[in-house]
Amino acid sequence: MSEHIVIKRVSNFIIPFIQLFSLYVIAHGDISPGGGFQGGVIFGASIILYVIAFGMKDGRTRISEILTDFMNSIGVLLFAGIGLACVIMGGAYLEYTKLAGSAGEGHGSHAEHALHLAGHLGIYGIEIGIGIVVASVMITIFFETANTQDDD
Amino acid sequence: MSFGPTTFISAAGSTPVLVIVIPLLAAMLAPIVSRIHRSVGWYLATTATFIAFLLSLSLLYTVIDGGTVSYRMGSWAPPMGIEYVVSYFNGFVLAVIAFISFIITLYGKKSVEQEIPEQKIPFFYSAYLLFIAGIMGIVITGDIFNLYVFVEITALSGYALIAMGKDRKALMASYNYLILGTIGATFLVLGIGYLYIATGTLNMNDLMQRLPEIYDSTTVITAFAFIMVGLCLKLALFPLHIWLPNVYTYSPSIVSALMAATSTKVMAFVLLRIMFTVFTPEFVLEVVPVTKILIVMSCVAIIMGSLIALGQTNIKRMLAYSSIGQIGYITLGAAIATETAMTGSLIHILNHALMKGMLFMVVGAVVYKTGIVNIKDMEGLGKRMPWTMAAFTIGAMSMIGFPFTVGFISKWYLATGAIGAGMWYLVPVLLVSSIMTAFYFWRVVESVYFKGRSARIDTLKSPHHSDEAPFGMVVTTLFLAGLCIYFGLWASGPVEVAKNAAAFLLGS
Numbered sequence: 001m002s003e004h005i006v007i008k009r010v011s012n013f014i015i016p017f018i019q020l021f022s023l024y025v026i027a028h029g030d031i032s033p034g035g036g037f038q039g040g041v042i043f044g045a046s047i048i049l050y051v052i053a054f055g056m057k058d059g060r061t062r063i064s065e066i067l068t069d070f071m072n073s074i075g076v077l078l079f080a081g082i083g084l085a086c087v088i089m090g091g092a093y094l095e096y097t098k099l100a101g102s103a104g105e106g107h108g109s110h111a112e113h114a115l116h117l118a119g120h121l122g123i124y125g126i127e128i129g130i131g132i133v134v135a136s137v138m139i140t141i142f143f144e145t146a147n148t149q150d151d152d
Numbered sequence: 153m154s155f156g157p158t159t160f161i162s163a164a165g166s167t168p169v170l171v172i173v174i175p176l177l178a179a180m181l182a183p184i185v186s187r188i189h190r191s192v193g194w195y196l197a198t199t200a201t202f203i204a205f206l207l208s209l210s211l212l213y214t215v216i217d218g219g220t221v222s223y224r225m226g227s228w229a230p231p232m233g234i235e236y237v238v239s240y241f242n243g244f245v246l247a248v249i250a251f252i253s254f255i256i257t258l259y260g261k262k263s264v265e266q267e268i269p270e271q272k273i274p275f276f277y278s279a280y281l282l283f284i285a286g287i288m289g290i291v292i293t294g295d296i297f298n299l300y301v302f303v304e305i306t307a308l309s310g311y312a313l314i315a316m317g318k319d320r321k322a323l324m325a326s327y328n329y330l331i332l333g334t335i336g337a338t339f340l341v342l343g344i345g346y347l348y349i350a351t352g353t354l355n356m357n358d359l360m361q362r363l364p365e366i367y368d369s370t371t372v373i374t375a376f377a378f379i380m381v382g383l384c385l386k387l388a389l390f391p392l393h394i395w396l397p398n399v400y401t402y403s404p405s406i407v408s409a410l411m412a413a414t415s416t417k418v419m420a421f422v423l424l425r426i427m428f429t430v431f432t433p434e435f436v437l438e439v440v441p442v443t444k445i446l447i448v449m450s451c452v453a454i455i456m457g458s459l460i461a462l463g464q465t466n467i468k469r470m471l472a473y474s475s476i477g478q479i480g481y482i483t484l485g486a487a488i489a490t491e492t493a494m495t496g497s498l499i500h501i502l503n504h505a506l507m508k509g510m511l512f513m514v515v516g517a518v519v520y521k522t523g524i525v526n527i528k529d530m531e532g533l534g535k536r537m538p539w540t541m542a543a544f545t546i547g548a549m550s551m552i553g554f555p556f557t558v559g560f561i562s563k564w565y566l567a568t569g570a571i572g573a574g575m576w577y578l579v580p581v582l583l584v585s586s587i588m589t590a591f592y593f594w595r596v597v598e599s600v601y602f603k604g605r606s607a608r609i610d611t612l613k614s615p616h617h618s619d620e621a622p623f624g625m626v627v628t629t630l631f632l633a634g635l636c637i638y639f640g641l642w643a644s645g646p647v648e649v650a651k652n653a654a655a656f657l658l659g660s
Contacts, residue, residue: 066187073180080177083169086226093169094226 040134075133096122179281186274231355237294339382346375387419390453405516413509453480493569532605
């Protein structure tokens with residue numbers, strides 16, 4: 001693959017921007033179109049582009065199988081864990097505002113601000129969790145389907 | 153950040169969601185913690201299913217004491233938010249599913265270690281727990297779109313589980329199921345979409361209140377038809393059953409047992425739920441004569457399932473066709489739609505889960521010890537694996553509907569229900585199928601006890617001595633066999649719950 005210098009150079013150049021854009025899409029998920037799924041897809045695509053340009057072996061040294069396996073689980077655990085944290089804080093499952101705890105009790109702008117912040121952070125956590133899962137699942141599927149040719 | 157008594161109360165109030173979340177969390181933890189040691193996955197699965205079973209029992213008791221429980225996800229009020237509802241009806245099914253899953257997990261340790269390649273075991277338990285979480289989610293949710301999502305979770309993890317079977321044909325079985333399951337799910341989601349267009353709501357209670365005004369609209373009737381076809385495909389009602397025999401035959405033993413005991417049963421439950429709590433008894437009895445069609449289909453399923461089972465040489469395949477017949481019993485009771493018949497149908501969900509789960513566990517134990525799946529090779533197995541075969545005999549008697557076993561109870565309620573509804577012509581169908589069931593099970597019992605040793609057993613190590621399956625497998629199998637008799641003798645407990653559930657469904 002060493003002769004594909006243009007592909008490698010261009011990929012090297014744009015992959016950081018693709019990844020930055022994916023983070024932007026995840027972070028703006030709750031107020032604009034986008035979110036964890038879309039951001040995760042974009043992030044996964046950046047890794048897939050890297051593997052296409054540099055080959056499977058190089059790709060697996062950057063993103064190991066153990067890492068994608070862990071990411072698959074940790075994304076969902078983050079989602080479910082935030083839901084569970086809301087239950088522990090005395091709310092319903094995924095009732096983010098309860099994450100504010102005692103700061104969100106009472107009236108006044110201070111409590112309101114705490115509730116608002118807890119709601120935002122709760123959704124951020126969920127979006128990040130989804131982003132991790134979607135990105136790692138895309139990468140896993142890509143590696144698995146590309147792998148089958150080597151096995152036979 | 154204080155963890156006072158409110159924490160405890162809120163956690164107790166959150167039981168409906170914890171029942172789902174705990175297996176789900178365990179499913180995601182399994183691939184991670186299995187890196188420590190490969191048997192950790194099994195301990196995790198056993199613990200998670202046990203906790204889920206305890207929680208579902210406590211839910212059932214709450215419902216019996218205090219009536220229907222409703223849980224709001226994220227505190228969003230229904231019909232806008234997603235609601236989990238536990239009533240008499242699904243509380244009962246939930247407890248049954250959780251119990252059977254726990255027992256099968258307990259049973260499966262050795263069997264999984266033998267049949268699944270070592271590096272795949274963590275992912276096997278992950279998919280396995282996801283399957284259980286999905287199935288319990290189907291039962292507990294009160295939101296029809298959420299139901300569809302759980303149906304898909306169950307199906308997708310199911311495809312993965314089936315494909316892990318040792319035989320290469322497992323891949324083909326899984327692929328066939330994937331295609332047909334997807335067609336079924338497409339019908340289901342189209343039907344749900346039409347209902348949403350017609351009413352603007354996805355909450356089941358809300359749908360039940362809004363639908364009667366527009367029962368004559370073609371949209372609603374089409375929606376109902378689509379949902380019925382989709383569900384009948386998923387629950388393998390006779391002409392739509394073709395995916396099932398291969399799935400049960402080629403998937404790993406523990407997966408056959410779990411799927412035979414839970415998945416089709418849960419789909420039958422969904423059928424009941426949609427017929428009677430999203431639509432109303434008046435709709436399915438009068439507006440669209442779906443119960444009449446379903447009675448014919450069920451009878452065909454009962455007869456054909458038993459008939460095809462008669463001709464099978466592979467024990468797993470025979471049990472699979474027998475399941476197709478048994479599904480007919482459940483839908484038949486639902487279609488007769490009187491309280492007694494419905495009780496029979498609901499109690500058969502429990503009974504068939506017990507019997508068929510147990511029979512597949514027996515086959516799993518035989519496969520574990522000897523690798524035998526052909527009925528002819530089983531000759532002389534009665535001496536070699538006496539306890540396992542005793543359990544098989546109890547299961548066979550129960551399937552036939554022998555008195556003092558659970559099979560008798562459900563057939564009794566179905567038969568009296570049919571007569572009570574003036575449909576005496578259904579009784580011969582039940583009788584004929586019982587006789588056929590007796591024939592195909594007798595074939596197995598005969599070769600197990602009353603024939604000499606098969607050549608296959610002679611090739612095994614020390615063929616003259618008994619060689620039982622591991623302790624964990626035998627004990628769990630015998631425990632279920634014991635329950636088959638216990639609930640046959642003292643049926644009043646489950647029958648009482650099933651009666652209340654039937655009354656709830658029929659709205660009386």
